[in-house]
Amino acid sequence: MKEDRLPTIKEIARRLNVSVSTVSRALHDHPGIGLRTKTRVQQLARELDYAPNQNAIFFKQRKTFTIGVILPNLKEEFFSEAINGIEEVATGHKYSVLISQSRDDIERERQILTTMKNNRVDGIIASLGANTTQYDHFAALKKYGIPLVFFDRVPTLPEFNKVYSNMNSGTREAIEFLIEKGHRRIGVLNGPEKMRSSKERTETYMQVLMKKRLKIDLGLVISTDLTRESTLQAMQHLLSQRPRPTAILAINDYIALDAMQFARQQKLKINKDICFVSYANLPVTSYLETPPMASVEQYPYQQGAKAAEILMQIISRGDKDEKSSEPETFQNIVINGQLVVHSKR
Amino acid sequence: MKEDRLPTIKEIARRLNVSVSTVSRALHDHPGIGLRTKTRVQQLARELDYAPNQNAIFFKQRKTFTIGVILPNLKEEFFSEAINGIEEVATGHKYSVLISQSRDDIERERQILTTMKNNRVDGIIASLGANTTQYDHFAALKKYGIPLVFFDRVPTLPEFNKVYSNMNSGTREAIEFLIEKGHRRIGVLNGPEKMRSSKERTETYMQVLMKKRLKIDLGLVISTDLTRESTLQAMQHLLSQRPRPTAILAINDYIALDAMQFARQQKLKINKDICFVSYANLPVTSYLETPPMASVEQYPYQQGAKAAEILMQIISRGDKDEKSSEPETFQNIVINGQLVVHSKR
DNA sequence: GATTTTCTTGCAACCGTTTGCGTAGACAGA
């Protein structure tokens, strides 16, 4: 015996013999409505279990109170944790979150952006796919007035808002840590060359080694495309170097896991024959018998939350001065990664 | 120089001096529109980069082409994998997916349901929070005509659609496997007693032991609330039993991870002093030096995909015969879990 | 009692799109 239709404002108006506008105002506690009618309306609304059709409101207000989030995948705890940060802030502002995974596929990324645009999300938070090197589809959002904030995997161009973790300080700490532990040959499992974080990592790597007056062997810095296969290949290469590197810096914990597994298969003892330091500091690694010696915490929750805050701010600003033509400025928030040491030896 | 408004059908109509209905039909390739106008309209639409305002369409059609997914969290790979299955099917049907996490908090769960209801999602897929024992908020959806399909953590009541992995066969295999390996005292780290899977697990546990004529010690079956703390407590208890259990069956891989960590801290050698078998068979465990001996694969992707298929089917059925009053039937899909052995010894 | 003010309420437009129905014009047949 299901109701054909949910109760509407019209229904209430009809039953109470008042106009819809009166009902609407009564439900909003508008001062211009008499106490009598106001209570009558509110009571009937409660009885009917009335809830406004958000869709109608969205449509009318030309707003959806929804933000889109597009990221490479949900599997990595880094991203699901970032989502928590985003959700927290968004729901605090009465916004919903529409999540989509690009799976590091640029076509998918494009597709998702169009859908989100057509669905009229009020703003978008994105983390780039590993293979995304052009940003035209993102730039196009501007034309439609949809604000955009990147986080973690951000483009190198200045004309975007971004929140990301700077690799310099964390990388410096990590390498200094390894050197202090006596390591002299340190391999790097880096991400795609085009990624900003990859560049930063290489730069800092060289800087620190130079400062410490150690020999730099660029054969120890390998780019990967973040897939398991390319990680294993890179490890193969690194471990075949002579003298063999005694420590490896991996772009993130998942890559480190693959690398450690590979090393183990090569009969190397983790944290003894070869040490690992990685980025992200995900909870999973704490379950390992031999976790990476250290990991650079990148504060995914904070990154997500901050990105959401910026977006909310832009949205509410846009709501007010519809067409102030003050020059657009872009936020560029850097969250310093910090080395967390897991194992003392 | 951002456009104030996105191009609408009206705009096109105005520019071409035709009516909006003509434009609408032209864009839909309606036969009643002349070829001349049709091409004129379509071309201008392309030039203006016109895209229909989905919101307006949703509103008009009283459909949102969006399904809501509510699950305990995104952190567990089981759930993010399930989402992949859901997304795949949903996008195949041109539906968007709105994801929300209940964080095992029933209040949040309620809140999310109301929001989704007000947002007029076309259907909902849910996995219960660990503490959810009442289903009134879910039952209420029926009143609003919102179809609902549960997966994985499903209620025990018959009047819901559900897709879940049956614990019996997997559990039987798991325990027989352990017995075959010589284990006689097998502990169970179970979930909340109210959970259907917990009950099934206990049942099967006893059945198998009885069949094998082994002594049953119910002190070895402990309920937890899925938090790390309660897992550790339970482990404390299990390991203090004499004789100490030589194997432990854990409700899922994450619980197993916590348990194994605890066991290691107690100086027990995993897979030697004490063996673990768990459920879910998540990729993370493959990175351990000593993974659980075996794990019952529960096919999260398939569960998600199947749940989405059922939902799509219900939705499209509902679209057709608006008010056929045939008695509602509920789907009850069981996916048999299957034991995957990791370590031979 | 007339006029002004205040309090309540209704009217109507609007958001962008879809769709049933009506109709002008072209053309053919009688």
Add this chain to the structure above:
DNA sequence: TCTGTCTACGCAAACGGTTGCAAGAAAATC
């Protein structure tokens, strides 16, 4: 010339709310 049939399009209502403006009724002021 008059009907009748198509073809190609426009009108207008509807989806469910919000909101500026007007206006009637009641209360207050003189």
